[in-house]
Amino acid sequence: MIDDEEKLRKLMARIIELEKFQVFQAEDATTALKKIEQQDFDAIICDVKLPDANGVELIQQIKKIQPLTEVILLTAYGNIPDGVQAIKNGAFDYITKGDDNNRIIPLLYRALEKTELSKRVTQLEQKVEQKYSFDNIIGTSKVILSVIDMSRKVAATDTTVLLTGETGTGKEVFAQAIHYGGNRRNKSFVAINCSAFSKDLLESELFGHKAGAFTGALKDKKGLFEEANFGTIFLDEIGEMPLDLQAKILRVLETKEFIKIGETKPTKVDVRIIAATNRELDKEIENGQFRSDLYYRLSVFQIALPSLRDRVEDIKLFVNDFAPVFAAKMNKRIKLLSPEYIKTLEQNTWKGNIRELRNIIERSIILADEDVLTVDCLPFELQQSNISDNATSSLSMTNIEKAHIRKVLNYTKGNKAEAARLLEISIATLYRKVEEYKL
Numbered sequence: 346m347i348d349d350e351e352k353l354r355k356l357m358a359r360i361i362e363l364e365k366f367q368v369f370q371a372e373d374a375t376t377a378l379k380k381i382e383q384q385d386f387d388a389i390i391c392d393v394k395l396p397d398a399n400g401v402e403l404i405q406q407i408k409k410i411q412p413l414t415e416v417i418l419l420t421a422y423g424n425i426p427d428g429v430q431a432i433k434n435g436a437f438d439y440i441t442k443g444d445d446n447n448r449i450i451p452l453l454y455r456a457l458e459k460t461e462l463s464k465r466v467t468q469l470e471q472k473v474e475q476k477y478s479f480d481n482i483i484g485t486s487k488v489i490l491s492v493i494d495m496s497r498k499v500a501a502t503d504t505t506v507l508l509t510g511e512t513g514t515g516k517e518v519f520a521q522a523i524h525y526g527g528n529r530r531n532k533s534f535v536a537i538n539c540s541a542f543s544k545d546l547l548e549s550e551l552f553g554h555k556a557g558a559f560t561g562a563l564k565d566k567k568g569l570f571e572e573a574n575f576g577t578i579f580l581d582e583i584g585e586m587p588l589d590l591q592a593k594i595l596r597v598l599e600t601k602e603f604i605k606i607g608e609t610k611p612t613k614v615d616v617r618i619i620a621a622t623n624r625e626l627d628k629e630i631e632n633g634q635f636r637s638d639l640y641y642r643l644s645v646f647q648i649a650l651p652s653l654r655d656r657v658e659d660i661k662l663f664v665n666d667f668a669p670v671f672a673a674k675m676n677k678r679i680k681l682l683s684p685e686y687i688k689t690l691e692q693n694t695w696k697g698n699i700r701e702l703r704n705i706i707e708r709s710i711i712l713a714d715e716d717v718l719t720v721d722c723l724p725f726e727l728q729q730s731n732i733s734d735n736a737t738s739s740l741s742m743t744n745i746e747k748a749h750i751r752k753v754l755n756y757t758k759g760n761k762a763e764a765a766r767l768l769e770i771s772i773a774t775l776y777r778k779v780e781e782y783k784l
C-alpha cells in the first residue's frame with residue numbers, strides 16, 4: 346500500500362488486514378521500490394500523487410521488477426485520464442481515492458486471482474519449455490549431436506526449417522525443440538499433419554474461411570496460420586500437400602500473407618514455418634508432385650535426421666530412458682537389461698525408427714515376468730532377424746530349432762508340458778533341448 350497520506354493509508358491497510366491479508370505500507374516511491382526489489386507482492390495499491398513520484402509512471406517501474414504483480418491505482422476524484430493512462434501502463438484497475446473504499450476488497454480479490462493465474466501460466470510455460478527442450482533429446486552419437494548443434498543454432502533465428510528423415514526419427518521432437526529454444530517460445534506452436542486431410546479441408550484448416558464460403562461453413566473460422574501468429578507452424582508430411590496449396594504456402598513465405606476461403610483481402614501473419622517430410626522431395630519434384638520453388642524456399646536450412654540404424658550406439662540410452670517409464674506405468678520394476686536383449690535390438694533394422702523401438706520396449710515390459718528384460722520379451726521376428734542378420738551359420742537347422750522352441754515356450758509362458766504338446770515332441774526331448782540350447 347503506497348500512499349503518503351498516513352491516515353488514509355492506515356485505514357485502507359486496516360480494511361485489507363481484516364480480510365487476513367498481510368499489508369506492507371510505504372509512504373513514498375523510494376521506500377516502496379526498495380521493498381519490491383526484496384520481496385514478492387501479490388498486489389500493490391498505489392496513490393497517484395506521491396512526494397517523490399507520479400503513481401501513473403511508477404506502475405511501469407513496478408511491473409519491470411515484478412511483472413506478474415497486479416497494481417491498483419488510487420486516483421484523485423474525477424481524474425479519469427489518469428486512470429486510463431494507468432491501465433495503459435499495465436495497471437489492473439483504478440479507483441477514486443476515499444470514495445470507493447467499499448470497492449477495494451472485491452477488486453483486490455480479482456487482482457489476486459489474476460496474479461495467481463499469471464503465475465500458473467508462467468509455471469506451465471516453463472514446464473512445457475523444459476519438456477520440449479534440446480536437453481531432453483536423447484542421444485550421444487556423433488550424428489545426433491551434430492543435428493542437435495545445428496538445430497540449436499537455427500532455433501535462435503527466424504529461419505524456415507525443413508526437417509527430413511524416415512518416419513519415427515524425431516522430426517516433430519526437433520520441431521518442438523526448435524520452437525521452444527527460440528524467441529517465439531511463449532507463443533503458440535501449432536502442428537498439422539498435411540497427409541491427414543483432403544485438399545479442401547486442409548486449405549480451410551490452414552487458412553480458415555468466411556461464413557458461407559462453402560456449404561457447411563456456418564461461421565467464420567480462423568485457420569492455423571492465424572492461430573500460430575507470432576509463433577510457429579509445423580507442417581508435417583509437407584510432401585503430401587496438394588500442388589495448389591503448395592503455391593499458397595509459398596505465398597505466405599514470400600509475402601507473409603494469405604487469403605482465407607471466401608475472402609477477397611489478404612490477412613497478414615508473422616509465423617515461423619517448420620516443415621517436415623519423409624519423402625525425397627527432389628524425386629517428388631522430378632515426378633511433378635512438388636513445386637521446386639517451394640522446395641528451394643523451404644530448404645534454406647535443411648536438417649536431415651539420422652535413422653536409428655545410423656545411431657545404433659544410442660539404442661541403449663533409449664532403452665534406459667523408456668523402460669523405467671513404461672515399467673512404472675505397469676507397476677513393474679525392471680532392474681536389469683540382459684546384454685543379449687540390447688544386442689538383438691542393436692541388430693534390428695528399425696524401419697519405424699524410435700517410434701518402433703519405443704513400442705517394442707513397451708511390449709517387452711508387458712511380457713517381462715521378472716525384473717530382467719531378456720530376448721524372450723522381444724517379438725519373434727526380432728529374435729529371428731537377429732538370427733538371419735547374423736551370419737550364414739545362423740541359418741542352420743539348429744538355430745532355427747532353437748528360435749522356434751523359444752517362441753513356443755514364450756507363448757506357453759514357460760509351461761514345458763504345454764510346449765512339448767504343441768511341438769509334438771516328448772517332454773523328455775524338450776528338456777534335453779532346453780538344456781542343450783540353454784534356453
Ligand SMILES: Nc1ncnc2c1ncn2[C@@H]1O[C@H](COP(=O)(O)OP(=O)(O)OP(=O)(O)O)[C@@H](O)[C@H]1O
Nearest residue numbers: 481482483511512513514515516517518623699700
Ligand atoms: N531424441 C529423442 N529422444 C526421445 N524421444 C524421441 C526422440 N526422437 C523421437 N522420440 C520419440 O519417438 C517418437 C517419434 O517421434 P516423432 O513423432 O518426432 O517422429 P517423426 O519423425 O515426426 O515421425 P513421422 O514422420 O512418422 O511423423 C515419439 O514418441 C517421440 O517422443
